[in-house]
Amino acid sequence: MSNVDYNAPVPLQPKISCHPEYIRSIPGVFKLIEIVCDVLALILGGVEMFWCAFIALLYLIASIIVATLAKYHGVYGAAAFFGFAAFITYVFDGLNNFRMYRFGTTVERNYGNTTVTQQTTTTTRQETY
Secondary structure, X not given: OOOOOOOOOXXXXXXXXXXXXXXXXXXXXXXXXXXXXXXXXXHHHOOHHHHHHHHHHHHHHHXXXXXXXXXXXXXXXXXXXXXXXXXXXXXXXXHHHHHHHHOOEEEEEEXXXXXXXXXXOOOOOOOOO
């Protein structure tokens, strides 16, 4: 038989908290530089499908965290639901952007007006005699 006391209180898990002093440490500075470089690369790259994938990943992580808190507060359940819905929306938008990129179709958004253009290439061959 084991000596486990099943009536002993369960220790509380540490709470999630913010540590601003982390940013001043060497690993914190590296993380901050990585985040700034990632955001600049996404903005300057102009490739919307990567942005959709990035935001979808953030929504997935946040929704999983909020869903684990939903057992304590009911409002977190609704937040998790809408977070997962946003995740799915961004995934489908990214897949649609990839599909349009792959087939040479681009969409230019201009204040609510959408213009779809198709790029085609025609090659002619002249016969020589």
